[in-house]
Each structure stands twice: as structure tokens, then as C-alpha cells.
Amino acid sequence: MRTVMDANPVNIWNTIVSALRDEVPHASFQIWLADVEPLSFTGEVLAIGVPDPFTKGGIERRYRETIERIAAREFDRPLSLDVRVVDDGRKPTPPQLGREEMASQPRDTLPLNPDYTFESFVSGKNNQLAYAASMAVVDTLGKAYNPLFIYGDVGLGKTHLLQAIGNRVAEEGGEKAIVYTTSERFAIELINAIRTSTTAAFRAKYRKIDLLLIDDVHFLEGKEATQEELFHTFNELYGRQKQIVLSSDRQPEDLSGVQERLVSRFRWGLVADIKPPDFETRIAILRKKAINRGVEVNDDVLALIASRISSNVRALEGALNKAIAYAELEGVHLTPTRLEEMLPKEGQRPRLTIEHIKEEVALRYHLKRRDLEGTSRKKEISQARHIAIFLSREMTDNSFPAIGREFGNRDHTTIMHSYMKVKTLLEETPLVRAEINEIKEALAARYAIPGLR
Numbered sequence: 001m002r003t004v005m006d007a008n009p010v011n012i013w014n015t016i017v018s019a020l021r022d023e024v025p026h027a028s029f030q031i032w033l034a035d036v037e038p039l040s041f042t043g044e045v046l047a048i049g050v051p052d053p054f055t056k057g058g059i060e061r062r063y064r065e066t067i068e069r070i071a072a073r074e075f076d077r078p079l080s081l082d083v084r085v086v087d088d089g090r091k092p093t094p095p096q097l098g099r100e101e102m103a104s105q106p107r108d109t110l111p112l113n114p115d116y117t118f119e120s121f122v123s124g125k126n127n128q129l130a131y132a133a134s135m136a137v138v139d140t141l142g143k144a145y146n147p148l149f150i151y152g153d154v155g156l157g158k159t160h161l162l163q164a165i166g167n168r169v170a171e172e173g174g175e176k177a178i179v180y181t182t183s184e185r186f187a188i189e190l191i192n193a194i195r196t197s198t199t200a201a202f203r204a205k206y207r208k209i210d211l212l213l214i215d216d217v218h219f220l221e222g223k224e225a226t227q228e229e230l231f232h233t234f235n236e237l238y239g240r241q242k243q244i245v246l247s248s249d250r251q252p253e254d255l256s257g258v259q260e261r262l263v264s265r266f267r268w269g270l271v272a273d274i275k276p277p278d279f280e281t282r283i284a285i286l287r288k289k290a291i292n293r294g295v296e297v298n299d300d301v302l303a304l305i306a307s308r309i310s311s312n313v314r315a316l317e318g319a320l321n322k323a324i325a326y327a328e329l330e331g332v333h334l335t336p337t338r339l340e341e342m343l344p345k346e347g348q349r350p351r352l353t354i355e356h357i358k359e360e361v362a363l364r365y366h367l368k369r370r371d372l373e374g375t376s377r378k379k380e381i382s383q384a385r386h387i388a389i390f391l392s393r394e395m396t397d398n399s400f401p402a403i404g405r406e407f408g409n410r411d412h413t414t415i416m417h418s419y420m421k422v423k424t425l426l427e428e429t430p431l432v433r434a435e436i437n438e439i440k441e442a443l444a445a446r447y448a449i450p451g452l453r
Helices: 009-023 026-032 053-062 064-075 099-103 128-139 158-171 183-195 199-207 224-239 260-266 279-292 299-308 313-330 336-342 354-364 369-373 379-395 400-406 412-428 430-446
Strands: 037-041 045-050 080-085 148-151 178-182 211-215 243-248 270-273
Touching: 009 037, 009 045, 009 064, 009 313, 009 430, 026 053, 045 053, 053 064, 053 080, 064 080, 064 313, 064 354, 128 148, 128 158, 128 243, 128 270, 148 158, 158 178, 158 211, 158 243, 178 183, 183 199, 183 211, 183 224, 183 430, 199 224, 211 224, 224 243, 224 260, 279 299, 279 313, 299 313, 299 336, 313 336, 354 369, 354 379, 354 400, 354 430, 369 379, 379 400, 379 412, 379 430, 400 412, 412 430
Parallel strands: 045 080, 148 243, 148 270, 178 211, 211 243
Antiparallel strands: 037 045
């Protein structure tokens, strides 16, 4: 029988990663966490390897507390994180490309996840059109289904298909220049290019390529300058028969705050949706993921997980990872009976409160909750307090006076001032908007939200 001391660090890390993907925006995950390698697990300390000191420092500053909190939540015991630099040449960057292919890649791109391939994607009735169209795009790059627009709810496989296209094109060689990014990353790069007078280099990066993959284009809403730049980039690539693939959480015509001429171009090729998988497809997904992990899981266990999780593939994988890690930690075999209490039914998430928001904001900015409730006027504390107040108004049903009571009995006019200050920042400062979106996504992944305003 295996003990906690013997637990597989890969299974422990995979469980943590499943939860991290729900809390950390995809672009941030790819930058900081995609190259992490689990090294060892002693029962109290999980050691992970990273490729360089820069990544080590970034993870320790940004994500250590989040990772340790997730570990304590998932395994009902405290775990410490030990981040080590592993410089042994085992992890080329990006993982799916060799030196020659790397030479043809534009600089400052998000890496493709080598695990996101067509072979690892489970096709079912819910995603047949999107899957078939993605395969066709690879075979006739720039000619069939250009652009390809894939839409569906969070966690259904949109990012997987986008990156599978990129990985397959990279594998086939031919020195194709590929850029994978998110709309938020595209916007931030544009702002930095304008600030540093490097817009020519920015445009060259995006317009002199063979394949452009843009995730989450719904975040373009309200970003006029970014939409303008993407419009001209789209026209340039389309005119040269270069492939464009986009993803969103809704179909083009439902994107509010996006220029009609851009929405029209999104519809020029093929629009394909992905729906939640049916029961049989969910079992097939779980079986494939278990095989890929090298773990044998009883069909009854897979059926129980599939019956409990129906909304998205990411949640399925997270439940499977948690079950495997539980068995590793406790030294037991997976059975439906053991999983009954461990896997709550979907929808059983706690309701979001102001306390949850304060905890998340404090964690994000390396503060204490009492800092947000106190009277300090230090810039970093004051701004974090404004953001927490703004989110409390946006994401809960509390009134301004009620929020004031939760933030050191502040007057409701002070709370209104904080709210409006952040509202203005959202319109004028894309970096702040990106930070707030990250916090919103993290909260929405863990708590039931009464309704976003």
C-alpha cells in the first residue's frame, strides 16, 4: 500500500494545475506555469522545477500562496511549495518546436501547449463540426474555412482545438510562422508598442505570419483601438490567404461593443460551436485522460465522475485528477463509494460574499485583509481597496451602505467614490482591466455569483 510519503508528485501537481487553470487566465498560465515540472513530494513539501531564475521568482511572487491554498483545499492538509531551477536542457522552448522552427517564429509569442493535440482531443456529437473544421484548416491552410470561428462556454475545448491546429502545422514543418495569443494579450502588446514607439515591429509580428490563433476575442468588447488594429491585421492576412482562427464564449453576432465590420469578418468563413459533452462522451474523455496519465481507473468510477460533472471538460479533468491524487495520498484504490463524498454535485459552490472578495484581492496584491478594511493611504493598499469595493458592488447584491460597513464602516459616499474611480480606470487603463478580469475569473471559478452587472 502506498503512503503519503510515496505519492506521485505528477498526480499531486496535475490536481493543483486543474484548479489553477480555473483561477489563472490562460495567457498568464502559459507565461509562468506551462513549463513547470513536478520533481518530488515528501508528504509536506512539493518540489517543482522551472527553467530559469526569472520564472522561479515570478511563480514565488505571484502564485506561491495561490498554489499552497489550492493544495490545502484539494487535499485537506497543508503543503509547502519548493520552487527549483532545473537547467538540464530537457525543456526546449516552446516544447513542440525544434531550433529551426524556432528561428521562424515571431518573438514574444505565447507558447503552444504540446499536450493540446488532435490525438488527445475527444470528438463527440457536441464538437464534431469544430473538430472536423479544425482538421480541414490544417490540410488547406488559408483556403478552407478562413477565418474559422469557434465558440462555446468555458472549458469545452476551444483552446485545445486552437493549439492543436498550431501544433499540427508546426509538426508538419515548412517553416510556417505561427502566432498564438489572446485578445487581452494582443491589446496589452499594442498599448506597449504605442508607448515605446514600436508599432511597426508590432504590426510586422502579426501581419507577416502564416497562421494567427486568437483566443477569447470576446475580451475585445469596448476596446476601440485594439479592434481597429485587429481589423487591419485581419485584412492583411486574409488578403494574402493566411489562416486566421478565433475563439470566443459566444457567436459573432452576440458580441456587443465590437465593430460591426469586424463582426462581419468573423462570419466570413465558418462559425462552429462546441456544446457540453453528453454522458458517453464524458466517459470517453475521462478514459482517454486516465490512459494518458498511465492510470487504470474502474469504469464505475469514470461513470460516477461523468454523472457528477456535466458542464465542461476542464471540470471533468479536475475531478479525475483530484480522485487520482486522493488515492495516491491515502494509499487506497478508487471506488465509487470513496468518491461519493469527495466529489460534490455540480452547482454546490458557496455563494460569493464580500469576505471572499477581500480575501482574493488581498492575496492577489500580497496584502492582509485588514489592510483593505483599514485607513492606510499607501498607494498599493488604497488601489487594492478600491478594486475590492468595486468587485463587491459588481459581483454581489450588496448596496453601497452595506459594502461600507464591510470596509471599516466607511460612509456610502466614500464607497461610491471608490466604485466610480475603478470604473474610470477600467475605461482608461487596460492593464488594470486585465488585472480585474483575472480576479473576476478566479472568483467565478470557485463561487456561485448572484449575477454580473
